[in-house]
Amino acid sequence: MTRAISLREVTKIYPRNVVAVDRLSLDIEPGQFVVLLGPSGCGKSTVLRMIAGLEEISSGELLLDGEYANDLQPGQRQLAMVFQHYALYPNMTSRQNIGFPLRIEAPHEDGGPRIAEAARLLGIEDLLDRYPGQLSGGERQRVAMGRAIVRRPTAFLLDEPLSNLDAKLRNRLRAEIATLTRHLGVTTVYVTHDQAEAMSLGDRVAVMRDGVLQQLGTAREVYRLPENVFVAAFVGTPRINLLRATVHAPLDSRMSIDFGTQRMMLPQPLSPDHQMLRIQMGREITVGVRSEAVRIASPEEMRPTEALLNGVVQHVEYQGHESLVHVSTGARPADVDGLEAPRPRPPVRSRGRRPGQGKLGRLRSWAGQVSGGGAPVTTLERPPASPSPTPAGRISDGLVVRASTDVQPRIGERVPLLLDLDQLYVFDGDGRRICPAPTGQPRLDR
Numbered sequence: 420m421t422r423a424i425s426l427r428e429v430t431k432i433y434p435r436n437v438v439a440v441d442r443l444s445l446d447i448e449p450g451q452f453v454v455l456l457g458p459s460g461c462g463k464s465t466v467l468r469m470i471a472g473l474e475e476i477s478s479g480e481l482l483l484d485g486e487y488a489n490d491l492q493p494g495q496r497q498l499a500m501v502f503q504h505y506a507l508y509p510n511m512t513s514r515q516n517i518g519f520p521l522r523i524e525a526p527h528e529d530g531g532p533r534i535a536e537a538a539r540l541l542g543i544e545d546l547l548d549r550y551p552g553q554l555s556g557g558e559r560q561r562v563a564m565g566r567a568i569v570r571r572p573t574a575f576l577l578d579e580p581l582s583n584l585d586a587k588l589r590n591r592l593r594a595e596i597a598t599l600t601r602h603l604g605v606t607t608v609y610v611t612h613d614q615a616e617a618m619s620l621g622d623r624v625a626v627m628r629d630g631v632l633q634q635l636g637t638a639r640e641v642y643r644l645p646e647n648v649f650v651a652a653f654v655g656t657p658r659i660n661l662l663r664a665t666v667h668a669p670l671d672s673r674m675s676i677d678f679g680t681q682r683m684m685l686p687q688p689l690s691p692d693h694q695m696l697r698i699q700m701g702r703e704i705t706v707g708v709r710s711e712a713v714r715i716a717s718p719e720e721m722r723p724t725e726a727l728l729n730g731v732v733q734h735v736e737y738q739g740h741e742s743l744v745h746v747s748t749g750a751r752p753a754d755v756d757g758l759e760a761p762r763p764r765p766p767v768r769s770r771g772r773r774p775g776q777g778k779l780g781r782l783r784s785w786a787g788q789v790s791g792g793g794a795p796v797t798t799l800e801r802p803p804a805s806p807s808p809t810p811a812g813r814i815s816d817g818l819v820v821r822a823s824t825d826v827q828p829r830i831g832e833r834v835p836l837l838l839d840l841d842q843l844y845v846f847d848g849d850g851r852r853i854c855p856a857p858t859g860q861p862r863l864d865r
């Protein structure tokens with residue numbers, strides 16, 4: 420059995436008025452895999468904990484299969500949660516750890532066949548008699564998954580389950596989790612701050628910022644048609660180039676985008692999307708260009724859908740199969756708030772979380788509640804990942820261009836840049852995407 424999960428205008432306000440989740444509405448269909456993506460502190464885990472019943476909902480409704488579920492006890496929800504820090508009992512073998520929830524639920528039943536089935540699905544049959552201390556990080560996370568699936572839950576709630584693992588293992592387990600949950604056909608809500616992980620995993624990605632849902636869509640939609648500058652900047656590697664500009668639209672000559680030190684002429688006749696830019700004349704806009712939408716090539720090679728800028732090569736990152744060329748155009752880079760660091764909310768860190776109430780403390784208590792009673796001992800192998808030290812939203816001031824390794828520009832060289840206008844994003848002063856035109860407004864098919 421699998422579950423439909425709906426959140427209707429759900430808000431969570433922690434003590435001291437910390438609004439962790441703000442009127443979030445989300446419908447997750449049975450069997451769907453939805454990723455909650457956003458920077459640290461944006462409220463992802465809180466959403467998951469409210470679904471699990473580990474956190475009270477301040478206002479709004481949670482529906483499980485269409486039934487009001489705000490007041491259901493965690494144990495009545497038949498959901499399984501897996502955490503970043505695999506909470507395994509160190510003095511129990513993998514078999515005992517996986518079978519633990521069954522012993523609590525049905526102490527007189529033989530859990531053997533279900534444990535064996537879970538172990539087979541996860542490919543850990545040969546690890547069943549080992550203790551957590553004798554397992555690698557990835558193996559422990561598989562055992563933790565085993566403990567979740569053995570109960571045959573109606574949905575999985577996965578809270579950054581892979582962030583403690585090294586990149587290679589993370590990629591492998593990520594693929595395994597996707598395959599496993601699809602095979603089981605169980606609704607899955609997966610929390611991560613890693614956009615690459617989100618893009619590769621979910622049927623749908625819900626991008627959050629400051630407790631507010633920014634966009635819900637397929638990975639392709641959030642990448643190709645980001646609804647605002649935050650989503651554009653958060654999703655995609657290398658990060659989208661974002662430049663401050665104004666629209667220059669004289670009646671008697673061609674429309675251009677003015678970057679301060681140079682203007683980019685838009686081809687005539689103007690596309691319907693570009694015609695709409697006229698309204699922005701004189702206002703500051705943000706232009707977004709992904710690194711694959713720019714090429715270093717001579718103006719003679721310019722296609723009808725391209726426009727020309729000039730730049731000076733600052734730095735070349737050799738990546739083996741391609742190079743990332745950082746080019747200065749003299750344009751002002753745009754800042755986007757809240758991309759990496761939590762929003763500055765002074766009361767939050769000192770908001771009176773008692774020792775043990777932070778991520779670690781919450782983890783200890785959740786582990787006990789969700790895995791079906793008892794208070795499991797948590798083996799914590801690594802300290803929780805600290806938030807990225809990068810200051811919020813600083814976009815590097817060079818335009819990053821993806822180039823084939825045949826292109827070998829010299830540092831300091833002046834180069835022509837051809838921008839693909841079909842992949843040009845424009846955001847208004849409030850950060851909303853105005854080009855390509857949002858759905859419902861006339862726009863080019865792409």
Ligand SMILES: Nc1ncnc2c1ncn2[C@@H]1O[C@H](COP(=O)(O)OP(=O)(O)OP(=O)(O)O)[C@@H](O)[C@H]1O
Pocket residue numbers: 433434437438439457458459460461462463464465466612761767768770772776
């Ligand atoms: N028990 C609590 N009491 C008060 N504030 C809390 C509590 N738990 C979380 N918060 C705050 O609520 C906000 C959202 O936290 P949450 O853990 O849901 O974010 P997150 O996106 O999952 O972040 P991370 O990826 O770092 O876990 C943050 O500002 C956090 O400090």
